[in-house]
Amino acid sequence: MKYFHLIWAALFRRKTRTFLTLVSITAAFLLFGMLDAVRISFDQAGKSANGAQRLQTGSKLSFIQPLPQGLGEKIAIVPGVKSVAYANWFGGAYQDPHNQVFTFAVSDNYIDQFPEVQVGDDARKAFTNTRTGILVGENLLQKYHWKVGQQIPLQSNIFPQQNGSKNWTFDIVGVLHPTDQSVAFYGQIILMHWKYFDDGVMKGYNNGQVGWYVIRVKDVSQADQVAKAIDAVSANSDHETRTQTEAAATASWMKQMADIGLIVGSIMGAVFFTLLLLTGNTMMQAVRERTSELAVMKTLGFSDQSVLATVLAESVLMVLIGGLVGIGIAAVLIPLVSASTGGMLNLPTVGADSWALGIGLMLAIGLVVGAIPAWQAMRLNIVDAFAGR
Amino acid sequence: MRDQNSSNQEDVAMGTLIEIRDLSKVYERGRQKVEVLHHINLDIAEGDFLALMGPSGSGKTTLLNLVGGLDTPTGGSISVAGQRIDQLSAGSLARWRASNVGFVFQFYNLMPTLSAQKNVELPLLLTKLSAAQRRKNAAIALQLVGLAERASHKPTELSGGQQQRVAIARAIVSDPALLVCDEPTGDLDRHSAEEVLGLLRQLNREHGKTIVMVTHDPKAAEYADHTLHLDKGTLVEQATA
Numbered sequence: 001m002k003y004f005h006l007i008w009a010a011l012f013r014r015k016t017r018t019f020l021t022l023v024s025i026t027a028a029f030l031l032f033g034m035l036d037a038v039r040i041s042f043d044q045a046g047k048s049a050n051g052a053q054r055l056q057t058g059s060k061l062s063f064i065q066p067l068p069q070g071l072g073e074k075i076a077i078v079p080g081v082k083s084v085a086y087a088n089w090f091g092g093a094y095q096d097p098h099n100q101v102f103t104f105a106v107s108d109n110y111i112d113q114f115p116e117v118q119v120g121d122d123a124r125k126a127f128t129n130t131r132t133g134i135l136v137g138e139n140l141l142q143k144y145h146w147k148v149g150q151q152i153p154l155q156s157n158i159f160p161q162q163n164g165s166k167n168w169t170f171d172i173v174g175v176l177h178p179t180d181q182s183v184a185f186y187g188q189i190i191l192m193h194w195k196y197f198d199d200g201v202m203k204g205y206n207n208g209q210v211g212w213y214v215i216r217v218k219d220v221s222q223a224d225q226v227a228k229a230i231d232a233v234s235a236n237s238d239h240e241t242r243t244q245t246e247a248a249a250t251a252s253w254m255k256q257m258a259d260i261g262l263i264v265g266s267i268m269g270a271v272f273f274t275l276l277l278l279t280g281n282t283m284m285q286a287v288r289e290r291t292s293e294l295a296v297m298k299t300l301g302f303s304d305q306s307v308l309a310t311v312l313a314e315s316v317l318m319v320l321i322g323g324l325v326g327i328g329i330a331a332v333l334i335p336l337v338s339a340s341t342g343g344m345l346n347l348p349t350v351g352a353d354s355w356a357l358g359i360g361l362m363l364a365i366g367l368v369v370g371a372i373p374a375w376q377a378m379r380l381n382i383v384d385a386f387a388g389r
Numbered sequence: 390m391r392d393q394n395s396s397n398q399e400d401v402a403m404g405t406l407i408e409i410r411d412l413s414k415v416y417e418r419g420r421q422k423v424e425v426l427h428h429i430n431l432d433i434a435e436g437d438f439l440a441l442m443g444p445s446g447s448g449k450t451t452l453l454n455l456v457g458g459l460d461t462p463t464g465g466s467i468s469v470a471g472q473r474i475d476q477l478s479a480g481s482l483a484r485w486r487a488s489n490v491g492f493v494f495q496f497y498n499l500m501p502t503l504s505a506q507k508n509v510e511l512p513l514l515l516t517k518l519s520a521a522q523r524r525k526n527a528a529i530a531l532q533l534v535g536l537a538e539r540a541s542h543k544p545t546e547l548s549g550g551q552q553q554r555v556a557i558a559r560a561i562v563s564d565p566a567l568l569v570c571d572e573p574t575g576d577l578d579r580h581s582a583e584e585v586l587g588l589l590r591q592l593n594r595e596h597g598k599t600i601v602m603v604t605h606d607p608k609a610a611e612y613a614d615h616t617l618h619l620d621k622g623t624l625v626e627q628a629t630a
Contacts, residue, residue, distance in 0.1 A: 002514055009502035296498045299459060300512045300559075301487025303480055382459045386494075 003306075007314045013286065018318065021282045025322025026329070028275045029358060033330025034337075035264045036354045037347040042260040053220050054113060055227050056249035057213040060240040064089075066209035067239050072107075074233050075213055080226035082218045085110040086210040088194060092154040092168075094144060101140065103154060103190040105197035111135065113214045116180040123148070123174020131196050133173035139187040141175055148172050154190075160202045168200070184346040215243075272365065280369040283315050287373035294377050295385035308378035315370025316363060323362035327355065406566065406599050407433035407456060412465035414451050414622075425451045427622045428465065435566070438593040438600045440613035447619040449603045450571055456601055457569035458486045470566065487515045491560025491598075493589075495572035497552040499544040505531060505555045506540040512563045530558035534588060550581025557588055561598070568592065570602040574609050586612040 012018055057075065059065030069086070076084045085107045092103040108128055111119055119127075119135060127133045136146060146152060150172050160166045170192060178186040198206050217226050227243035234241045287294070294307055302310075331350040338347050350358075412429040415422050425448045433439055433456075441449040454460040455467055458474050461482075467475050469489065477485060491512075499508045509527040518526065531537050534554040536547075544552050553573060560568055570589065574582035590612050592598045602613060610616045618625050 002520070005507065006500075006503075006511075006514075009500070009507075013502050292498060293500055296494075296500070297511075298483065299457075299486065299492050301483050301485075301515050303483050383454055 003310055003313070007310055007317060010286070010290070010310070011314050011318055013290065017282060017285075021279060021318065022322040022325075024278055025275060025319055026326040028271045029323040029326025029362070030329050030333075031271055031326075032268055032358060032361070033327040033350050033354065034334065034347075035268060036357065037330070037334050037350065039260055039264045040351070040354070041347050052223070052245060052247070053216055054246040055215040055217060055223060055230070055243050056246055057215060057230055057241045057243040058211070058249065060231075060242040063212070065239075066206070066211055067213070067234075067241065069208050069210050071234065071239070071241075072210070072213060075215060075230050078226060078229045078233065080218050080222045080229070082216040083109065083112065085113045085214045086194065086212065087214065088197060088206070088209075088211040090159065090192060090197060091157045092190070093157060094152065094154060097155070097157070099144075101154060101190055102185075102188060103134075103156075103192060105194040106191050107194050107210075110191065110214065111176075113216055114183060114186065116178065116183050117186045118177040118179055119174055126173035127191075127193075130171055130173050131193060132169060132171050133193065134170040135174045135176050135191045136172050137176045137178070137187040137189050140190065141172075146172055148174060159197070159205055161200050162202055164202065181346070181348070214246075272361070276365060276369055279315070279319065279365065280372070283311075283318075283369050283373045286314075287311060287377055291380065291385050294380055295382045298380065298382050304378045307380070308374045311374035311377045312367060312370040315374070316366030319362045319366035319369070320359075323358060323365075327358045404435040405432045406435040406437070406470055407431070407601075408466075408468040409433075409456075410466045410468075412452075412455065412467060413463050414448070414455065414460070415463040425622050426455075426462075429622075429624060431617070431624065433599065433601065435599055436593070436597050438590065438612070438614045439602065440610035440616040441601065441603045441619060442605070442607070442610055442616055443619035448622040449619045452619065453569055453571055453601060453603050457490050457492060457567075458482045484515075487512060488563060489565050489567060491557075491563070491565045491568045493553070493556050493560050493568065493570040493573045495575040497544070497549075497556045497576075499552055499555060499559075501544050504541050504543055505536060505547065505558075508544070508555055509558045509562050511559060516563065526562055527558070530562040531555070533561070534558045548581070549577050550584055553577060553581070553585050554588060557585070557592075561592060561596075566599055568598050568600045570600060572603055572605065574604070574606060582606070582609065 057067070059067055066088075072084050072086055075081060087107070087110060088105040090103040090105045092101045093099050094101050111117060111124070111127075123135065127135055140146075144152075152170055152172060154168050154170060156166045156168060161168065170190075176186045176189070176191070178184050194210065198208060215226075215230065217223050223245060227245075230243045231241050297307055297310075298304070327350055334347045334349055409429055409431040412426055412431075413424065414426040415424045417423075429452065441452060443449045451460070455462055455475075456469075458469075458477070462475050465475070466473055472485070474482060474485060499505075500511065503511070506524070506527050509530050510523045513523040513526060516523075528537065528540065531540050534557050536551060536554055536558065539547060539551060539555075544555070547555065553576075557573075568589070573589065574585055577585060586609055589600055589602070593600050593614075600613070602609070604610055
């Protein structure tokens with residue numbers, strides 16, 4: 001620590017250059033903080049205690065391939081299955097095609113599969129009794145200033161009604177209150193009756209089929225065997241299924257859209273590679289221009305190892321300052337970004353793991369970019385340095 | 390100061406600090422070998438103030454670097470206070486320099502980002518002194534060179550003469566027996582040069598520092614007790630001030 005003032009003074013020897021380098025490092029780690037939150041958000045989707053009790057059964061071919069509704073009754077009698085519900089993708093837009101609303105047509109018992117999503121008893125009763133009734137996520141309700149009892153139009157971007165119109169009318173009968181971060185998505189969606197959808201949609205569009213089944217198992221430790229038994233029901237049929245835990249199904253569904261981990265990793269790889277070059281160049285310049293000062297330190301009796309350590313410490317300190325500020329800004333920005341999307345994007349705040357990973361990266365980058373200049377400083381020959389050789 | 394013909398008895402009586410025997414230095418520049426010093430023999434007594442003079446390329450800075458432990462000889466030996474510094478490893482030599490030698494350079498070589506006080510404290514970072522003790526010792530050294538009131542100033546805020554006095558304070562702060570000065574007045578005006586030389590003589594006379602100084606300036610050499618001339622790597626003349 002007694003060398004700290006030396007390291008600090010050397011770091012800010014050229015204030016403008018150091019400031020600009022720090023801005024670059026801050027920007028890189030701000031991006032890291034934000035993207036890591038996105039990665040974790042996708043990674044955590046479906047991973048919860050309740051989620052572990054749920055299985056999802058979809059077509060083995062693709063998640064957009066429908067399954068027969070009758071399959072539900074066969075799944076229900078598979079040993080270990082507690083209850084079966086089903087759902088279809090409906091889509092929808094409110095007033096403007098840009099106002100996309102995630103809407104699902106679901107069986108009446110669908111919400112029972114999700115105890116972590118609270119719905120009042122009156123709302124549940126009203127939903128069961130109202131053919132055009134919908135349950136609306138609390139964030140969505142706030143976003144559009146809707147009220148329970150209000151009638152709203154939604155335009156499906158896929159499914160026309162029997163009369164050819166894509167405009168569907170619904171009555172808000174209740175609100176979905178997610179109580180767990182893992183089901184925060186339910187604050188953003190609408191659940192409508194599958195029966196209303198199947199009866200109302202133009203012939204040939206659905207034909208009594210469902211998109212996927214949501215199954216609760218009696219014993220979570222038996223989930224794998226139950227999943228295999230469910231898939232065995234449709235084996236060698238024209239609608240073979242693949243049953244997975246909710247987390248695995250979510251991950252698989254997301255992977256069919258995009259490999260978030262790969263995308264985030266690739267972006268960060270490119271950013272940190274550029275940062276290595278930029279910061280490495282700054283450190284090389286910083287050490288080169290104070291060759292005589294390093295020679296003086298050695299003359300006064302500083303060992304080669306001390307000189308190596310001070311240059312490395314300078315490099316690590318620079319990356320640490322920029323990196324901590326960057327992740328700190330990300331920690332402030334993430335809740336604001338989540339709030340600005342009305343909860344559509346529920347990014348987790350920068351957690352201990354992200355801080356640890358970030359600090360690990362800072363130390364590694366600092367050591368890598370400082371390695372060559374520190375080695376050169378260590379090998380510096382005093383006489384040659386003073387002679388300008 | 391005695392040349393190679395001095396007797397051992399006299400060495401003991403005068404208290405020899407530096408003993409140089411058959412010292413050679415060869416530099417390799419690519420495929421070329423350049424012998425800069427040829428078989429130098431020299432004794433420097435404790436408390437001596439020696440000026441080394443000679444034309445450019447005569448080897449005086451090389452001899453100074455060897456005496457100060459900044460470089461190692463190709464042949465021969467150097468003993469300082471009975472210790473063979475030519476046999477020390479790089480790490481040991483660095484530690485030896487830290488506690489035995491103070492350096493004063495032509496261009497001061499102060500850290501531009503540090504205050505005068507922090508520059509003077511620099512060698513003390515290698516000791517076990519507390520921060521408070523380091524500050525105190527640095528303040529005493531600055532007072533000794535007459536710059537106590539400029540302690541918080543950065544080198545760029547000081548004149549050349551003041552910077553060199555800060556450099557001298559840095560050289561003496563760890564109380565070394567030997568001061569090695571390479572053209573200490575080479576970058577100064579006459580008035581500042583006389584101040585610096587007066588200070589060096591004061592350190593020599595009042596504090597018993599042994600000083601070896603390289604200079605081109607005969608007036609600077611007049612402040613020394615002895616002057617040695619080097620030419621083409623050989624001691625050619627001995628004079629007494």
